[in-house]
Amino acid sequence: xxxxxxxxxxxxxxxxxxxxxxxxxxxxxxxxxxxxxxxxxxxxxxxxxxxxxxxxxxxxxxxxxxxxxxxxxxxxxxxxxxxxxxxxxxxxxxxxxxxxxxxxxxxxxxxxxxxxxxxxxxxxxxxxxxxxxxxxxxxxxxxxxxxxxxxxxxxxxxxxxxxxxxxxxxxxxxxxxxxxxxxxxxxxxxxxxxxxxxxxxxxxxx
Amino acid sequence: xxxxxxxxxxxxxxxxxxxxxxxxxxxxxxxxxxxxxxxxxxxxxxxxxxxxxxxxxxxxxxxxxxxxxxxxxxxxxxxxxxxxxxxxxxxxxxxxxxxxxxxxxxxxxxxxxxxxxxxxxxxxxxxxxxxxxxxxxxxxxxxxxxxxxxxxxxxxxxxxxxxxxxxxxxxxxxxxxxxxxxxxxxxxxxxxxxxxxxxxxxxxxx
DNA sequence: TTTCTTCTCCACGAAAAAGGGGATTTTTCA
DNA sequence: TGAAAAATCCCCTTTTTCGTGGAGAAGAAA
Numbered sequence: 001x002x003x004x005x006x007x008x009x010x011x012x013x014x015x016x017x018x019x020x021x022x023x024x025x026x027x028x029x030x031x032x033x034x035x036x037x038x039x040x041x042x043x044x045x046x047x048x049x050x051x052x053x054x055x056x057x058x059x060x061x062x063x064x065x066x067x068x069x070x071x072x073x074x075x076x077x078x079x080x081x082x083x084x085x086x087x088x089x090x091x092x093x094x095x096x097x098x099x100x101x102x103x104x105x106x107x108x109x110x111x112x113x114x115x116x117x118x119x120x121x122x123x124x125x126x127x128x129x130x131x132x133x134x135x136x137x138x139x140x141x142x143x144x145x146x147x148x149x150x151x152x153x154x155x156x157x158x159x160x161x162x163x164x165x166x167x168x169x170x171x172x173x174x175x176x177x178x179x180x181x182x183x184x185x186x187x188x189x190x191x192x193x194x195x196x197x198x199x200x201x202x203x204x205x206x
Numbered sequence: 207x208x209x210x211x212x213x214x215x216x217x218x219x220x221x222x223x224x225x226x227x228x229x230x231x232x233x234x235x236x237x238x239x240x241x242x243x244x245x246x247x248x249x250x251x252x253x254x255x256x257x258x259x260x261x262x263x264x265x266x267x268x269x270x271x272x273x274x275x276x277x278x279x280x281x282x283x284x285x286x287x288x289x290x291x292x293x294x295x296x297x298x299x300x301x302x303x304x305x306x307x308x309x310x311x312x313x314x315x316x317x318x319x320x321x322x323x324x325x326x327x328x329x330x331x332x333x334x335x336x337x338x339x340x341x342x343x344x345x346x347x348x349x350x351x352x353x354x355x356x357x358x359x360x361x362x363x364x365x366x367x368x369x370x371x372x373x374x375x376x377x378x379x380x381x382x383x384x385x386x387x388x389x390x391x392x393x394x395x396x397x398x399x400x401x402x403x404x405x406x407x408x409x410x411x412x
Numbered sequence: 413t414t415t416c417t418t419c420t421c422c423a424c425g426a427a428a429a430a431g432g433g434g435a436t437t438t439t440t441c442a
Numbered sequence: 443t444g445a446a447a448a449a450t451c452c453c454c455t456t457t458t459t460c461g462t463g464g465a466g467a468a469g470a471a472a
Contacts, residue, residue, distance in 0.1 A: 009311055010219075010222075010289065010310040010311050011222070011226075011310075011311060011312070011313050011314075012218075012219050012222035012223055012226065012310050012311075012312070013216075013218050013219060013222055013310070014222065015221070015222035015223075015225040015226050015314075016216075016217070016218035016219055016220065016221035016222030016223075016225065017218055017221075017222075018225065019221045019222065019224065019225040020217075020218065020221050034311075056289070083216065083262070104216040104217075104218050104219070105215055105216050105217060105218075105240070106217065106218070107217050108217075108221075147417085147418060147419080148418095149418075149419065149420095150418095157400050158400055158401065158403075158404040159400075159401060159404070160396050160397055160398050160400055160401025160402075160404075162398070162457085162458065162459090163458075163459080164457095164458085172419085172420070172421090173420075173421055173422085175420085175421050175422055175423095176419070176420050176421060176422095178421095178459080178460090179419085179420075179421075179422095180419085180420095181459080181460090182459095182460075182461080182462095185460080190366050191366050191460080192366050192368070192399075192428085192459080192460075193398075193399055193400045193403075193459075193460095194363050194364050194365075194366055194399045194400065194402075194403045195364065195365060195366025196366075196400075197364075197399075197400045197403040197404050197407075198364040198365070198366075198403050198407065198412065201403075201404065201407050201408075202407075206404065353447085353448060353449080354448095355448075355449065355450095356448095368427085368428065368429090369428075369429080370428090378449085378450070378451090379450070379451055379452085381450085381451050381452060381453095382449070382450050382451060384429080384430095385449085385450075385451075385452095386449085386450095387429080387430090388429095388430075388431080391429095391430080391431095397430080398429075398430075398458085399429075399430095
Protein backbone atom coordinates (compact mmCIF):
# COMPACT_ATOMS: atom_id res chain seq x y z
CA UNK A 1 0.00 0.00 0.00
CA UNK A 2 1.34 3.38 -0.99
CA UNK A 3 0.54 5.89 1.71
CA UNK A 4 -0.56 9.10 0.05
CA UNK A 5 -1.02 12.52 1.61
CA UNK A 6 -2.99 15.34 -0.01
CA UNK A 7 -2.26 19.04 0.46
CA UNK A 8 -4.86 21.36 -1.00
CA UNK A 9 -6.89 24.18 0.45
CA UNK A 10 -10.09 23.14 -1.31
CA UNK A 11 -11.98 20.35 0.44
CA UNK A 12 -13.70 19.63 -2.87
CA UNK A 13 -10.42 18.70 -4.46
CA UNK A 14 -9.34 16.61 -1.50
CA UNK A 15 -12.64 14.77 -1.54
CA UNK A 16 -12.33 14.25 -5.26
CA UNK A 17 -8.89 12.73 -4.98
CA UNK A 18 -9.93 10.52 -2.10
CA UNK A 19 -12.88 9.36 -4.09
CA UNK A 20 -10.82 8.67 -7.15
CA UNK A 21 -8.34 6.63 -5.18
CA UNK A 22 -10.66 4.76 -2.88
CA UNK A 23 -11.08 1.77 -5.16
CA UNK A 24 -7.44 1.30 -6.05
CA UNK A 25 -5.49 -1.69 -4.82
CA UNK A 26 -2.16 -0.16 -4.00
CA UNK A 27 -2.87 3.43 -3.05
CA UNK A 28 -4.28 4.59 0.23
CA UNK A 29 -4.96 8.16 1.28
CA UNK A 30 -3.63 8.46 4.80
CA UNK A 31 -4.29 12.11 5.40
CA UNK A 32 -4.75 15.59 4.08
CA UNK A 33 -4.06 19.19 4.98
CA UNK A 34 -5.26 22.57 3.83
CA UNK A 35 -1.95 24.39 4.12
CA UNK A 36 1.78 23.79 4.21
CA UNK A 37 2.53 23.96 7.90
CA UNK A 38 -0.41 21.78 8.81
CA UNK A 39 0.91 19.29 6.28
CA UNK A 40 4.36 19.22 7.84
CA UNK A 41 2.88 18.65 11.29
CA UNK A 42 0.60 15.90 10.05
CA UNK A 43 3.39 14.17 8.18
CA UNK A 44 5.61 14.22 11.24
CA UNK A 45 2.99 12.30 13.19
CA UNK A 46 1.97 10.09 10.32
CA UNK A 47 4.56 9.65 7.57
CA UNK A 48 3.50 9.02 4.01
CA UNK A 49 5.16 7.76 0.85
CA UNK A 50 3.80 10.25 -1.63
CA UNK A 51 2.43 13.78 -1.21
CA UNK A 52 0.18 15.53 -3.68
CA UNK A 53 0.94 19.22 -3.35
CA UNK A 54 -1.25 21.96 -4.73
CA UNK A 55 0.62 24.95 -6.10
CA UNK A 56 -1.65 27.52 -4.54
CA UNK A 57 -1.71 27.31 -0.81
CA UNK A 58 -2.64 29.98 1.68
CA UNK A 59 0.67 30.06 3.52
CA UNK A 60 3.50 28.71 1.38
CA UNK A 61 3.56 28.30 -2.35
CA UNK A 62 4.03 24.81 -3.71
CA UNK A 63 7.68 25.36 -4.55
CA UNK A 64 8.62 26.48 -1.08
CA UNK A 65 6.66 23.68 0.49
CA UNK A 66 8.28 21.18 -1.83
CA UNK A 67 11.71 22.27 -0.67
CA UNK A 68 10.75 22.14 2.98
CA UNK A 69 9.18 18.73 2.62
CA UNK A 70 12.25 17.35 0.91
CA UNK A 71 14.44 18.63 3.71
CA UNK A 72 12.41 17.07 6.46
CA UNK A 73 11.17 13.95 4.76
CA UNK A 74 13.85 12.90 2.26
CA UNK A 75 12.05 9.69 1.38
CA UNK A 76 8.78 11.39 0.61
CA UNK A 77 7.97 11.67 -3.07
CA UNK A 78 6.19 14.80 -4.16
CA UNK A 79 3.75 15.35 -7.00
CA UNK A 80 2.83 18.88 -7.97
CA UNK A 81 -0.79 19.61 -8.66
CA UNK A 82 -2.32 22.64 -10.32
CA UNK A 83 -4.74 23.96 -12.88
CA UNK A 84 -3.65 24.67 -16.41
CA UNK A 85 -3.18 28.30 -15.52
CA UNK A 86 -0.02 27.89 -13.52
CA UNK A 87 1.94 26.04 -16.16
CA UNK A 88 5.03 28.09 -15.65
CA UNK A 89 5.49 26.54 -12.24
CA UNK A 90 6.26 23.12 -13.64
CA UNK A 91 9.96 23.55 -14.15
CA UNK A 92 10.41 25.27 -10.84
CA UNK A 93 8.55 22.49 -9.12
CA UNK A 94 10.78 19.89 -10.73
CA UNK A 95 13.82 21.94 -9.74
CA UNK A 96 12.57 21.94 -6.18
CA UNK A 97 12.71 18.15 -6.19
CA UNK A 98 9.22 17.09 -7.17
CA UNK A 99 8.75 13.67 -8.74
CA UNK A 100 6.18 14.85 -11.16
CA UNK A 101 3.41 17.19 -12.06
CA UNK A 102 -0.28 16.69 -12.62
CA UNK A 103 -3.03 18.97 -13.77
CA UNK A 104 -6.29 18.99 -11.88
CA UNK A 105 -8.10 17.75 -14.90
CA UNK A 106 -6.42 14.39 -14.43
CA UNK A 107 -8.71 11.44 -14.01
CA UNK A 108 -8.42 8.59 -11.54
CA UNK A 109 -6.28 6.36 -13.70
CA UNK A 110 -3.74 9.02 -14.38
CA UNK A 111 -3.63 9.92 -10.74
CA UNK A 112 -2.99 6.34 -9.71
CA UNK A 113 -0.36 5.92 -12.38
CA UNK A 114 1.42 9.08 -11.26
CA UNK A 115 1.46 8.02 -7.63
CA UNK A 116 2.83 4.59 -8.48
CA UNK A 117 5.50 6.07 -10.72
CA UNK A 118 6.59 8.54 -8.06
CA UNK A 119 6.65 5.80 -5.44
CA UNK A 120 8.98 3.75 -7.60
CA UNK A 121 11.30 6.71 -7.93
CA UNK A 122 10.32 7.58 -11.44
CA UNK A 123 9.24 10.93 -12.79
CA UNK A 124 5.66 11.36 -13.87
CA UNK A 125 4.45 14.23 -15.97
CA UNK A 126 0.98 14.69 -17.33
CA UNK A 127 0.81 15.05 -21.09
CA UNK A 128 0.24 18.78 -20.93
CA UNK A 129 2.98 19.25 -18.39
CA UNK A 130 5.45 17.29 -20.52
CA UNK A 131 4.54 19.30 -23.58
CA UNK A 132 4.96 22.53 -21.70
CA UNK A 133 8.44 21.55 -20.65
CA UNK A 134 9.40 20.17 -24.03
CA UNK A 135 8.35 23.34 -25.76
CA UNK A 136 11.22 25.79 -26.07
CA UNK A 137 11.16 28.90 -23.99
CA UNK A 138 9.02 30.87 -26.39
CA UNK A 139 6.47 30.94 -23.62
CA UNK A 140 4.00 33.64 -23.04
CA UNK A 141 5.04 36.11 -20.39
CA UNK A 142 4.97 33.92 -17.33
CA UNK A 143 4.45 35.30 -13.92
CA UNK A 144 7.45 37.05 -12.44
CA UNK A 145 8.66 35.76 -9.11
CA UNK A 146 8.47 38.58 -6.62
CA UNK A 147 10.33 38.72 -3.34
CA UNK A 148 8.32 39.27 -0.22
CA UNK A 149 9.59 42.79 0.10
CA UNK A 150 8.59 43.53 -3.44
CA UNK A 151 5.10 42.21 -2.85
CA UNK A 152 4.87 44.38 0.23
CA UNK A 153 5.92 47.48 -1.67
CA UNK A 154 3.64 46.63 -4.57
CA UNK A 155 0.66 46.40 -2.26
CA UNK A 156 1.42 49.78 -0.73
CA UNK A 157 1.92 51.36 -4.13
CA UNK A 158 -1.49 50.07 -5.15
CA UNK A 159 -2.90 51.68 -2.01
CA UNK A 160 -1.87 55.00 -3.46
CA UNK A 161 1.17 55.62 -1.29
CA UNK A 162 4.20 57.47 -2.62
CA UNK A 163 7.76 56.31 -2.23
CA UNK A 164 8.21 58.61 0.73
CA UNK A 165 5.13 57.38 2.50
CA UNK A 166 6.07 53.77 1.94
CA UNK A 167 9.57 54.44 3.18
CA UNK A 168 8.19 55.90 6.38
CA UNK A 169 5.85 52.99 6.86
CA UNK A 170 8.52 50.36 6.30
CA UNK A 171 11.28 52.24 8.11
CA UNK A 172 13.58 52.24 5.10
CA UNK A 173 14.96 54.92 2.84
CA UNK A 174 12.79 56.34 0.04
CA UNK A 175 15.64 55.42 -2.27
CA UNK A 176 15.26 51.80 -1.32
CA UNK A 177 11.56 51.95 -2.02
CA UNK A 178 12.39 53.46 -5.36
CA UNK A 179 14.73 50.57 -6.08
CA UNK A 180 12.02 48.07 -5.31
CA UNK A 181 9.67 50.01 -7.50
CA UNK A 182 12.11 49.92 -10.38
CA UNK A 183 12.72 46.23 -9.92
CA UNK A 184 8.99 45.65 -9.96
CA UNK A 185 8.63 47.60 -13.19
CA UNK A 186 11.42 45.55 -14.71
CA UNK A 187 10.04 42.22 -13.53
CA UNK A 188 6.59 42.99 -14.83
CA UNK A 189 8.01 44.37 -18.03
CA UNK A 190 5.91 47.51 -17.85
CA UNK A 191 6.79 51.15 -18.06
CA UNK A 192 4.78 52.77 -15.33
CA UNK A 193 2.90 52.31 -12.11
CA UNK A 194 -0.53 52.16 -13.69
CA UNK A 195 0.29 49.14 -15.82
CA UNK A 196 2.09 47.56 -12.91
CA UNK A 197 -0.93 47.79 -10.63
CA UNK A 198 -3.16 46.40 -13.34
CA UNK A 199 -0.85 43.49 -14.05
CA UNK A 200 -0.31 42.93 -10.35
CA UNK A 201 -4.02 42.65 -9.74
CA UNK A 202 -4.64 40.44 -12.72
CA UNK A 203 -1.89 38.12 -11.55
CA UNK A 204 -3.22 38.00 -8.03
CA UNK A 205 -0.25 39.70 -6.39
CA UNK A 206 -2.42 42.46 -5.03
CA UNK B 207 -34.76 14.97 -4.83
CA UNK B 208 -33.02 18.03 -6.16
CA UNK B 209 -31.38 17.18 -9.45
CA UNK B 210 -27.98 18.79 -9.52
CA UNK B 211 -25.62 19.23 -12.45
CA UNK B 212 -21.93 20.05 -12.10
CA UNK B 213 -19.93 22.05 -14.62
CA UNK B 214 -16.19 22.10 -13.97
CA UNK B 215 -13.22 21.21 -16.09
CA UNK B 216 -11.45 19.41 -13.26
CA UNK B 217 -12.60 15.85 -12.71
CA UNK B 218 -11.15 16.08 -9.24
CA UNK B 219 -13.56 18.82 -8.31
CA UNK B 220 -16.48 17.01 -9.87
CA UNK B 221 -15.60 13.86 -7.98
CA UNK B 222 -15.22 15.83 -4.80
CA UNK B 223 -18.64 17.40 -5.13
CA UNK B 224 -20.24 14.06 -6.01
CA UNK B 225 -18.59 12.53 -3.00
CA UNK B 226 -19.70 15.32 -0.72
CA UNK B 227 -23.27 15.02 -1.89
CA UNK B 228 -23.62 11.30 -2.14
CA UNK B 229 -24.90 10.83 1.37
CA UNK B 230 -27.44 13.61 1.37
CA UNK B 231 -31.15 12.92 1.42
CA UNK B 232 -32.46 15.53 -0.94
CA UNK B 233 -29.70 16.21 -3.39
CA UNK B 234 -28.75 13.99 -6.27
CA UNK B 235 -26.03 14.62 -8.82
CA UNK B 236 -27.56 13.78 -12.16
CA UNK B 237 -24.70 14.73 -14.41
CA UNK B 238 -21.61 16.75 -15.05
CA UNK B 239 -19.74 18.41 -17.87
CA UNK B 240 -16.26 19.78 -18.40
CA UNK B 241 -17.23 22.79 -20.47
CA UNK B 242 -20.14 25.06 -21.20
CA UNK B 243 -21.43 23.68 -24.49
CA UNK B 244 -21.26 20.11 -23.28
CA UNK B 245 -23.26 21.24 -20.28
CA UNK B 246 -25.98 22.78 -22.44
CA UNK B 247 -26.25 19.61 -24.51
CA UNK B 248 -26.39 17.40 -21.46
CA UNK B 249 -29.00 19.56 -19.77
CA UNK B 250 -31.18 19.48 -22.87
CA UNK B 251 -31.28 15.70 -22.73
CA UNK B 252 -31.47 15.49 -19.00
CA UNK B 253 -32.82 18.58 -17.23
CA UNK B 254 -31.68 19.46 -13.74
CA UNK B 255 -32.90 21.75 -10.98
CA UNK B 256 -29.64 23.30 -9.92
CA UNK B 257 -26.35 23.77 -11.76
CA UNK B 258 -23.00 24.34 -10.08
CA UNK B 259 -20.97 26.43 -12.50
CA UNK B 260 -17.24 26.93 -12.24
CA UNK B 261 -16.06 30.40 -13.20
CA UNK B 262 -13.12 29.15 -15.21
CA UNK B 263 -14.15 26.99 -18.07
CA UNK B 264 -12.23 26.24 -21.25
CA UNK B 265 -14.82 27.60 -23.67
CA UNK B 266 -17.13 30.11 -22.00
CA UNK B 267 -16.56 31.96 -18.81
CA UNK B 268 -18.99 31.39 -15.99
CA UNK B 269 -20.83 34.65 -16.57
CA UNK B 270 -21.51 33.99 -20.23
CA UNK B 271 -22.55 30.45 -19.50
CA UNK B 272 -24.83 31.66 -16.74
CA UNK B 273 -26.63 33.95 -19.17
CA UNK B 274 -26.98 31.24 -21.78
CA UNK B 275 -28.27 28.74 -19.28
CA UNK B 276 -30.85 31.17 -18.00
CA UNK B 277 -32.07 31.80 -21.52
CA UNK B 278 -32.50 28.15 -22.37
CA UNK B 279 -33.47 26.74 -19.01
CA UNK B 280 -35.37 29.47 -17.17
CA UNK B 281 -36.24 27.18 -14.27
CA UNK B 282 -32.68 26.10 -13.68
CA UNK B 283 -31.04 27.65 -10.63
CA UNK B 284 -27.37 28.46 -10.93
CA UNK B 285 -24.70 28.54 -8.27
CA UNK B 286 -21.33 30.08 -9.09
CA UNK B 287 -18.24 28.25 -7.96
CA UNK B 288 -14.68 29.52 -7.80
CA UNK B 289 -11.54 29.83 -5.77
CA UNK B 290 -10.94 32.81 -3.56
CA UNK B 291 -8.92 34.44 -6.29
CA UNK B 292 -11.78 35.34 -8.57
CA UNK B 293 -13.81 37.25 -6.02
CA UNK B 294 -14.51 40.09 -8.36
CA UNK B 295 -16.74 37.84 -10.41
CA UNK B 296 -19.31 37.55 -7.68
CA UNK B 297 -21.34 40.62 -8.51
CA UNK B 298 -21.24 39.94 -12.22
CA UNK B 299 -22.35 36.40 -11.63
CA UNK B 300 -25.29 37.60 -9.58
CA UNK B 301 -26.12 40.15 -12.26
CA UNK B 302 -26.12 37.36 -14.80
CA UNK B 303 -28.86 35.68 -12.82
CA UNK B 304 -27.04 33.28 -10.53
CA UNK B 305 -28.77 32.19 -7.33
CA UNK B 306 -25.62 32.27 -5.30
CA UNK B 307 -21.92 31.91 -5.08
CA UNK B 308 -19.69 29.39 -3.37
CA UNK B 309 -15.96 29.15 -2.90
CA UNK B 310 -14.24 25.87 -3.57
CA UNK B 311 -13.15 25.62 0.00
CA UNK B 312 -16.74 25.00 0.95
CA UNK B 313 -17.46 21.78 2.79
CA UNK B 314 -20.27 19.32 2.20
CA UNK B 315 -22.73 20.94 4.56
CA UNK B 316 -22.37 24.35 3.01
CA UNK B 317 -22.69 22.86 -0.44
CA UNK B 318 -25.91 21.08 0.46
CA UNK B 319 -27.30 24.16 2.12
CA UNK B 320 -26.52 26.27 -0.92
CA UNK B 321 -28.18 23.84 -3.31
CA UNK B 322 -31.30 23.65 -1.18
CA UNK B 323 -31.50 27.42 -0.87
CA UNK B 324 -31.12 27.89 -4.61
CA UNK B 325 -33.73 25.24 -5.29
CA UNK B 326 -36.20 27.08 -3.09
CA UNK B 327 -35.57 30.24 -5.02
CA UNK B 328 -33.46 31.87 -2.37
CA UNK B 329 -30.06 33.40 -2.74
CA UNK B 330 -27.10 31.69 -1.14
CA UNK B 331 -23.74 33.34 -0.65
CA UNK B 332 -20.77 31.89 1.15
CA UNK B 333 -19.52 33.99 4.02
CA UNK B 334 -16.57 35.34 2.08
CA UNK B 335 -18.69 36.06 -0.95
CA UNK B 336 -21.26 37.92 1.12
CA UNK B 337 -18.57 39.99 2.78
CA UNK B 338 -17.06 40.84 -0.54
CA UNK B 339 -20.36 42.08 -1.83
CA UNK B 340 -21.32 43.85 1.37
CA UNK B 341 -18.11 45.78 1.63
CA UNK B 342 -18.24 48.00 -1.41
CA UNK B 343 -21.97 48.44 -1.00
CA UNK B 344 -21.66 49.70 2.55
CA UNK B 345 -18.43 51.61 2.34
CA UNK B 346 -19.01 53.19 -1.01
CA UNK B 347 -22.75 53.62 -1.47
CA UNK B 348 -22.20 55.62 -4.61
CA UNK B 349 -19.63 54.27 -6.97
CA UNK B 350 -18.41 57.18 -9.02
CA UNK B 351 -20.34 57.65 -12.21
CA UNK B 352 -17.85 57.82 -15.01
CA UNK B 353 -18.52 59.23 -18.44
CA UNK B 354 -17.69 57.09 -21.41
CA UNK B 355 -14.71 59.25 -22.25
CA UNK B 356 -13.42 58.90 -18.73
CA UNK B 357 -13.74 55.15 -18.86
CA UNK B 358 -11.88 55.16 -22.13
CA UNK B 359 -9.06 57.24 -20.68
CA UNK B 360 -8.99 55.16 -17.52
CA UNK B 361 -8.56 51.98 -19.53
CA UNK B 362 -5.69 53.45 -21.49
CA UNK B 363 -4.04 54.73 -18.33
CA UNK B 364 -4.24 51.22 -16.91
CA UNK B 365 -2.58 49.95 -20.07
CA UNK B 366 0.42 52.01 -19.09
CA UNK B 367 0.00 54.86 -21.54
CA UNK B 368 1.00 58.40 -20.67
CA UNK B 369 -1.12 61.47 -21.21
CA UNK B 370 0.70 62.21 -24.44
CA UNK B 371 0.27 58.71 -25.80
CA UNK B 372 -3.40 58.69 -24.93
CA UNK B 373 -3.85 62.10 -26.53
CA UNK B 374 -2.31 60.82 -29.74
CA UNK B 375 -4.46 57.74 -29.72
CA UNK B 376 -7.70 59.62 -29.12
CA UNK B 377 -6.81 62.58 -31.36
CA UNK B 378 -7.21 65.10 -28.56
CA UNK B 379 -4.87 67.41 -26.71
CA UNK B 380 -2.68 66.02 -23.90
CA UNK B 381 -4.17 68.77 -21.77
CA UNK B 382 -7.58 67.29 -22.26
CA UNK B 383 -6.36 63.90 -21.26
CA UNK B 384 -4.88 65.48 -18.19
CA UNK B 385 -8.24 67.02 -17.37
CA UNK B 386 -9.92 63.65 -17.62
CA UNK B 387 -7.23 62.18 -15.45
CA UNK B 388 -7.76 64.80 -12.81
CA UNK B 389 -11.50 64.31 -12.91
CA UNK B 390 -10.99 60.59 -12.50
CA UNK B 391 -8.76 61.13 -9.48
CA UNK B 392 -11.39 63.39 -7.99
CA UNK B 393 -14.27 61.03 -8.68
CA UNK B 394 -12.44 58.07 -7.19
CA UNK B 395 -11.29 60.16 -4.27
CA UNK B 396 -7.71 58.98 -4.62
CA UNK B 397 -4.47 60.83 -4.88
CA UNK B 398 -2.59 59.03 -7.59
CA UNK B 399 -2.78 56.76 -10.59
CA UNK B 400 -1.84 53.59 -8.74
CA UNK B 401 -4.79 53.79 -6.38
CA UNK B 402 -7.04 54.81 -9.24
CA UNK B 403 -6.18 51.73 -11.26
CA UNK B 404 -6.68 49.53 -8.24
CA UNK B 405 -10.13 50.90 -7.44
CA UNK B 406 -10.99 51.00 -11.10
CA UNK B 407 -10.32 47.32 -11.37
CA UNK B 408 -12.04 46.44 -8.14
CA UNK B 409 -15.10 48.35 -9.26
CA UNK B 410 -15.12 46.67 -12.63
CA UNK B 411 -14.45 49.78 -14.67
CA UNK B 412 -11.31 48.27 -16.12
C1' DT C 413 34.32 29.06 0.55
C1' DT C 414 32.49 31.26 -3.06
C1' DT C 415 28.48 32.72 -5.47
C1' DC C 416 23.88 34.40 -5.81
C1' DT C 417 19.93 36.73 -4.20
C1' DT C 418 17.83 40.02 -1.56
C1' DC C 419 17.66 44.12 0.66
C1' DT C 420 19.57 48.15 1.39
C1' DC C 421 21.27 52.80 -0.21
C1' DC C 422 22.86 56.50 -3.56
C1' DA C 423 23.40 60.28 -7.81
C1' DC C 424 21.73 62.80 -11.68
C1' DG C 425 18.62 64.20 -15.03
C1' DA C 426 14.46 63.75 -17.65
C1' DA C 427 9.67 62.79 -17.84
C1' DA C 428 5.35 62.53 -16.09
C1' DA C 429 1.75 63.38 -12.85
C1' DA C 430 -0.56 66.10 -9.24
C1' DG C 431 -2.59 70.39 -7.40
C1' DG C 432 -4.41 74.70 -8.31
C1' DG C 433 -6.67 77.48 -10.82
C1' DG C 434 -9.76 78.86 -15.49
C1' DA C 435 -12.30 78.88 -20.10
C1' DT C 436 -14.82 77.46 -24.42
C1' DT C 437 -17.58 74.50 -27.23
C1' DT C 438 -20.63 70.58 -28.05
C1' DT C 439 -24.26 67.27 -26.43
C1' DT C 440 -27.99 65.96 -23.87
C1' DC C 441 -32.39 66.30 -22.48
C1' DA C 442 -36.12 68.23 -19.63
C1' DT D 443 -35.13 76.69 -25.91
C1' DG D 444 -32.16 76.83 -22.24
C1' DA D 445 -29.69 74.83 -18.48
C1' DA D 446 -26.56 70.96 -17.26
C1' DA D 447 -23.32 67.95 -18.29
C1' DA D 448 -19.60 66.48 -20.96
C1' DA D 449 -15.69 67.20 -23.60
C1' DT D 450 -12.38 70.09 -25.00
C1' DC D 451 -8.30 73.23 -24.14
C1' DC D 452 -4.94 76.28 -21.35
C1' DC D 453 -1.21 78.08 -17.57
C1' DC D 454 1.86 77.57 -13.58
C1' DT D 455 4.19 75.16 -9.74
C1' DT D 456 5.46 71.35 -7.12
C1' DT D 457 5.83 66.58 -6.38
C1' DT D 458 6.58 62.15 -7.88
C1' DT D 459 8.09 58.80 -10.90
C1' DC D 460 11.21 56.90 -14.49
C1' DG D 461 15.81 55.79 -16.59
C1' DT D 462 20.46 54.86 -16.05
C1' DG D 463 23.77 53.73 -13.55
C1' DG D 464 26.40 51.80 -9.20
C1' DA D 465 27.51 49.60 -4.58
C1' DG D 466 27.74 47.41 0.13
C1' DA D 467 25.89 44.00 3.72
C1' DA D 468 23.57 39.80 5.10
C1' DG D 469 22.10 35.43 4.36
C1' DA D 470 21.12 31.38 1.70
C1' DA D 471 22.60 28.16 -1.55
C1' DA D 472 25.95 25.54 -4.05
